[in-house]
Amino acid sequence: MLRTGSVSKRSDPEPCRDQDLGLFEVITRDGAARIGRLHTAHGPMNTPTLLPVVNPNLRTIEPREMWERYGIDALITNSYVIWKHDDLKERALDEGIHSMLDFPGVVVTDSGTFQSYVYGDVEVGVSEIVEFQREIGVDIGTMLDVFGRPDMSREELEACVDETARRAKQSLESAGDTLLLNGPVQGGLYEDLRAKAGDLMGSAEGEFRGFAIHPIGGIVPLMEKQRYRELFQILLAVRSTTPPDRPVHLFGCGHPMLFSLAIALGTDLFDSAAYAIFARDDRILSPHGTVRLKGLTEWPIHSAALFDLTPEEVRDMDPEERSVLLAHHNLEVTQAELARCREAIRNGSIWQLAEQRSHSSPQLRDAFAWVLEQLEEIPDGPVGVSALDLIVSTDPVRSGGEKLSDDIGTRPHVLHLHALLSMRWRLPGSWWDGSDSDPERVVLIEGATPPWRDSALGAVVSALLEEPRSIIMLSTPLGPIPFTLEDVSPWCHLDCPDNVWLDSYEDEEIAEELAELGLAELPLVRVEQCAMPEGKRVGDVRDWLDRCAVVDKLAVLCGVSPSDGCSLTEGMSSRRSRTDRMVNVLLEDEHILSPRLSDGGISLALGGARRLNALNPGLPGRFDEPADDGSEHPGVPRVWLLDDAIPFVGRGRNVMQGYVLGADPHLTPGQPCLVVDGNGGLIAHGTAVATAREMAHLKKGIAVRVRDGALRDD
Numbered sequence: 001m002l003r004t005g006s007v008s009k010r011s012d013p014e015p016c017r018d019q020d021l022g023l024f025e026v027i028t029r030d031g032a033a034r035i036g037r038l039h040t041a042h043g044p045m046n047t048p049t050l051l052p053v054v055n056p057n058l059r060t061i062e063p064r065e066m067w068e069r070y071g072i073d074a075l076i077t078n079s080y081v082i083w084k085h086d087d088l089k090e091r092a093l094d095e096g097i098h099s100m101l102d103f104p105g106v107v108v109t110d111s112g113t114f115q116s117y118v119y120g121d122v123e124v125g126v127s128e129i130v131e132f133q134r135e136i137g138v139d140i141g142t143m144l145d146v147f148g149r150p151d152m153s154r155e156e157l158e159a160c161v162d163e164t165a166r167r168a169k170q171s172l173e174s175a176g177d178t179l180l181l182n183g184p185v186q187g188g189l190y191e192d193l194r195a196k197a198g199d200l201m202g203s204a205e206g207e208f209r210g211f212a213i214h215p216i217g218g219i220v221p222l223m224e225k226q227r228y229r230e231l232f233q234i235l236l237a238v239r240s241t242t243p244p245d246r247p248v249h250l251f252g253c254g255h256p257m258l259f260s261l262a263i264a265l266g267t268d269l270f271d272s273a274a275y276a277i278f279a280r281d282d283r284i285l286s287p288h289g290t291v292r293l294k295g296l297t298e299w300p301i302h303s304a305a306l307f308d309l310t311p312e313e314v315r316d317m318d319p320e321e322r323s324v325l326l327a328h329h330n331l332e333v334t335q336a337e338l339a340r341c342r343e344a345i346r347n348g349s350i351w352q353l354a355e356q357r358s359h360s361s362p363q364l365r366d367a368f369a370w371v372l373e374q375l376e377e378i379p380d381g382p383v384g385v386s387a388l389d390l391i392v393s394t395d396p397v398r399s400g401g402e403k404l405s406d407d408i409g410t411r412p413h414v415l416h417l418h419a420l421l422s423m424r425w426r427l428p429g430s431w432w433d434g435s436d437s438d439p440e441r442v443v444l445i446e447g448a449t450p451p452w453r454d455s456a457l458g459a460v461v462s463a464l465l466e467e468p469r470s471i472i473m474l475s476t477p478l479g480p481i482p483f484t485l486e487d488v489s490p491w492c493h494l495d496c497p498d499n500v501w502l503d504s505y506e507d508e509e510i511a512e513e514l515a516e517l518g519l520a521e522l523p524l525v526r527v528e529q530c531a532m533p534e535g536k537r538v539g540d541v542r543d544w545l546d547r548c549a550v551v552d553k554l555a556v557l558c559g560v561s562p563s564d565g566c567s568l569t570e571g572m573s574s575r576r577s578r579t580d581r582m583v584n585v586l587l588e589d590e591h592i593l594s595p596r597l598s599d600g601g602i603s604l605a606l607g608g609a610r611r612l613n614a615l616n617p618g619l620p621g622r623f624d625e626p627a628d629d630g631s632e633h634p635g636v637p638r639v640w641l642l643d644d645a646i647p648f649v650g651r652g653r654n655v656m657q658g659y660v661l662g663a664d665p666h667l668t669p670g671q672p673c674l675v676v677d678g679n680g681g682l683i684a685h686g687t688a689v690a691t692a693r694e695m696a697h698l699k700k701g702i703a704v705r706v707r708d709g710a711l712r713d714d
Contacts, residue, residue, distance in 0.1 A: 010068045012104040013043025022180050022212045024245050025657065025701030026690060029669060031394035031412050032239070032266035032386075033350045035342055038212065038247055039700070040139040040180060042098065043073070045106045047247055048263050048341060050254055050334055051076040053273035054101065056088055060276040060327045063103035070335050073105045076271045079133045079141065080112030083124060089132075096137040108182075108271075109133050111142040126167045130174040130181070140180045140212060143171035148186040148218040150230070157188040165200040172206025183211030184251065186218050189230055191237035195382035198241035213269065214242045215249035223253060228367035231258075232265060233383060236374065239266045240382035240389070245697040256287045256337035257361065261354040261368060263341050265390070275334055279326035282315075287337045288360045293326070303336075305329040348398040351411045372410040391416045393691045395670025397557065399489055399598040404477060404496035414478065414490060422516045423632050424555045425482060426562045431468040432544035440469040441523045442514060444480060448529045449501045450493070452486040453581065458532040463525075464541050465533060471519060475505065479513045484549040485556065487581070488600035546574050546582055553595065553602050559666055561633035564615045568592070568608075587611075604636075604672050606708045609685035612636045613674050620676075622662040623696035637664035638674045639695070639704055641683055649675055650683045650711025655704035663692035675704060684709040 016039035027035045038045045054063055054077045066072035077097075082088045091100050097107050111129050124132075126144050133141030144167065148160040164186055175181045183201040187193035194216075204210055216238050222231045235250065242248060247268035254272015262270070278285060282293040286301040296311035305328040306314070314322055344350040358368035374387040396417035408414060430436040443463040448456040452474055460472050460483050472483040477500050481491055494500075507524070514520060532538070550572070551565035560568075568587075575584040577597070585593050585608075592608030595601070604612070616635035640662040641649055649655055655675055667673055667688050675684040686706035695703050 010071070013073075013106075015041050015043065020700060021178075022209055023700040024212075024247060025698065026694070027701070028346055029393075029689075030345045030348050030350045031264070032390045033263045033341075033345045034266075034268070035345050036247065036268060037701075040106050041178065042104065042106050042139050045074045045140075047268040048259070048338060049073060049269060050338060051108055051269060051271035052275060052331060053077070053254075053271055054103075055273070055276075056082055056101070057085075060279065060324060061331060063101045066331070067103055067105055070331055072335075074108055074139075075101075075103060075105070076108040076110060077101065078112070079109035079129060079136070079138065080124060082109075082136070083112075083129065083132050092136040098137060100136075106139045107137075108140040109138045109142060111144045126170055127174040130171050130179070134174070134176055134179040138179060140182060141175065142182040142184065142215070143167060145184040145186060145217060148188045150189050150218065150221050150227075152188055154188075154190060154193070157186070157190060157193055160186045160188075161193055161197045161200070164197070165204065168201060168204035168211075169206060172204060172208075172210065175206060175208075177208045180209075180212035182213045182215050182249070184215045184217040185238050185242065187234075187237075188218060189234070191233060191382045194234055194237035195241045195385075198238045202241060202243045202246070210243075211246065213247045213249050214238070215251040215269075217251050219250065220252040223255075223258075226361070226363040228258070228363050229370045232261065232367050232371055235262065235265050235267060236371075236386040237382040240385040243697050244691075244694045245699065254334065255290070256285055256334050257289055257357060257364065259287075259337050260341050260344070260350060260357045261364070261371070263345070264350045264354045265371070266386070275330035276323075276327045279330055280323045282322070282326065284326055285330040285333050287333070287340075287357060301333060303329045303332045305332055347400065348395070348413075349400075351413070352403060352405075355405060355407050355411075372407065375410055375412060375415060389691075389693075391419070392666075393669060395668065396420060397488060397599045397601040397670065399493075401493050401495040402490035404494050404500065409478060417488075417490070418479070420556050421481070421485075424559065425517060425552060426555065427471065427518070428548055429562060429566055432464060432541050433468040435468060437469060439471050439522060440467055441525055442471045442473060442519050444473045444475055444510065444524060444526045445483070446475040446504060446526055446528055447502050448474065449498060450486075450491075452483065452492065455529050456483065456486070458530045459527055460545070461538055461541050462530055462533050463527060464544075465535075465537060471522065473514070473519075475510075477501070477503075480510065480517075482552060484545065484552040485600070487595065487597075488553070489598075492600065547572060549582070549595070550585055550593070553600075555633060557602055558612075558636045558672055559634050560612065560615070560636060564612075564633075564635070568611055568615070602672060604685050604707070606685065606710060609636075609674055609708075610682055610710065613638075613676065613680070613682045617680055619678070619680050620662045620664040620692075623660075623692075625662070634664060634666055636672060636674050637667040637688065638676050638680075639663045639667070639688070641675050641677060643678065646677055646683055647711070649706060650709045652684070652706055652709040652712065654702045654706050655684070655686070657690070657695065657698040657701045657703045660695045660703050663695050665692050667692045667695075673704060675706070682710045684711075 020039040024038045036047045052075050054075050082092050129144050145164040146160040148157045185197045187197045249269035250267050254270050254274045284291050344353045358365045378384045391412045394412040394416050396413050445456045445459050463470050473480040547569050554560035554565045555562050573586050574582045577583045590607040591605040594603045620638045620640050642659040645659040669688050673688045684706045686704045689702050
């Protein structure tokens with residue numbers, strides 16, 4: 001007997017507005033991982049999510065129960081199976097697919113392609129199966145693509161890709177104006193073919209729209225043999241060319257162990273019958289792998305379905321009752337892991353979750369290690385394009401603790417932050433005593449733990465009083481960083497034992513890391529923390545450090561050239577908190593920016609936005625023009641706003657997708673940007689929510705969260 005407690009009735013969904021049908025919006029993101037919403041005729045499909053496979057002939061869990069008990073927004077069934085069986089076909093045409101399944105949410109259907117893989121052929125035509133899906137009221141159908149097996153030759157796979165692309169327009173025309181359609185991406189194990197297929201399917205258009213979703217096909221044979229490295233290679237290749245305004249679906253993938261890494265690499269949708277198939281084989285799912293019921297004394301993972309039952313009691317059940325019970329457990333665990341992944345996206349820890357899950361199996365750990373290699377080395381080809389895009393689309397600054405691990409250095413946001421540091425950080429243009437000669441030495445402060453403004457400031461000031469032309473660096477487990485960036489997270493929020501900070505690094509190791517910052521030729525002096533010295537010159541040193549911190553943050557995080565940063569901060573003053581932290585930067589009594597206390601980033605004020613925009617006249621390139629991103633300091637990124645939206649955004653409304661004409665390619669989600677009109681005039685400033693490429697494609701959702709409009713009356 002299933003023991004899951006009472007279930008409250010869930011309201012049926014509201015259909016989307018006609019103009020929103022098929023549009024996808026990104027709600028929040030962490031690099032390539034994103035929480036999104038696809039708008040359909042039967043309500044929104046929120047992602048990332050799993051589409052449970054429902055066999056129309058064998059319903060282990062009723063679709064209505066999936067909706068009400070487990071919060072399932074969408075499911076997938078097979079239109080070919082329904083089409084082929086006369087009684088099911090008649091019912092579907094008479095009642096509609098939603099009534100037949102008794103499911104009020106989004107219904108997705110497959111087309112018979114997988115049956116062609118299993119049985120060798122199908123009996124339905126390309127247009128016929130799409131028209132059937134439309135006639136029975138499916139929300140998101142699937143075209144009849146050509147399944148490409150991993151063991152096929154390149155020539156055979158090229159034929160699969162070309163034939164699928166040839167069928168694309170015909171299928172889109174047959175879908176009409178109501179049926180959204182999946183455009184599967186084939187190509188086997190060849191990343192260039194996958195990228196080509198992604199481009200062909202992404203650019204295909206019908207009379208009313210292109211494809212709504214891009215499933216990655218032909219991967220079930222890889223998962224059956226746990227060939228996860230190749231699975232994620234295919235995913236990265238496909239992501240390099242598919243449009244960012246469409247969800248990516250790993251067709252046939254549904255094990256919770258794989259969710260976090262797949263989502264971190266850009267997967268939005270999963271589907272699987274594993275919850276039911278594994279249950280019939282007396283196996284239970286967990287985020288750490290699959291467990292057989294046989295031999296269990298206690299449950300290794302708990303669920304409401306198994307509460308107050310022992311493994312022995314479950315083994316003694318009737319086989320049919322047992323399989324239903326275990327299917328409920330498997331679906332519950334699957335939903336819980338997806339919720340955990342979505343929450344990790346919200347709090348910026350999806351990559352840490354993927355690290356943890358990578359230890360669930362040797363094959364998954366091998367795949368994860370391979371992904372890290374791609375992020376570190378950025379190879380040529382489609383995989384490298386996606387790896388680089390993943391890094392640069394990740395906000396390098398984040399609040400909260402950062403758990404130290406062997407893999408921390410290859411987390412995308414850490415890689416991004418270190419890349420920006422090595423590319424954009426520069427030596428001070430002058431020193432606190434007014435001199436402007438070359439630096440004399442590098443001073444590395446060791447053994448100090450965050451917050452460094454408390455533990456290391458005495459040593460910093462002492463070193464600068466002794467030799468004003470000193471470059472002050474802090475020793476961290478992630479390598480040396482300039483003291484001026486001491487409050488930038490994740491550097492200052494590493495969650496690790498205290499003794500880690502006391503470790504000393506070899507001179508050769510330190511020299512190699514300093515060389516990346518252009519400091520290899522300077523003498524190195526290693527010192528430890530000490531008390532703050534006294535004297536009237538201490539104030540001069542601290543004022544200089546404050547100004548350097550602002551210049552360095554503007555350079556590293558916002559792309560402002562150090563010379564422009566020095567010009568902007570000439571004569572600045574600052575207001576400090578009760579804990580002696582700089583909270584507001586003022587120029588001529590006008591607030592221009594604030595260092596964020598939560599993560600050490602920069603928040604612009606309107607006065608600072610106006611000054612920075614004046615330093616960088618002109619316009620960002622239009623989306624239909626080639627991007628010029630060769631400069632290491634291209635200035636604060638700008639977003640070019642459509643004229644119709646100027647009155648609203650200028651008074652503080654957010655910039656919405658679809659109202660952007662162009663954006664600088666170095667735009668980084670989570671970091672400051674300027675919103676300008678067609679003459680380069682400032683309209684507003686805020687925080688980017690999307691990359692420039694995403695702004696070029698997305699038509700719904702927020703593009704820039706505006707902090708302040710420049711056209712306010714007050």
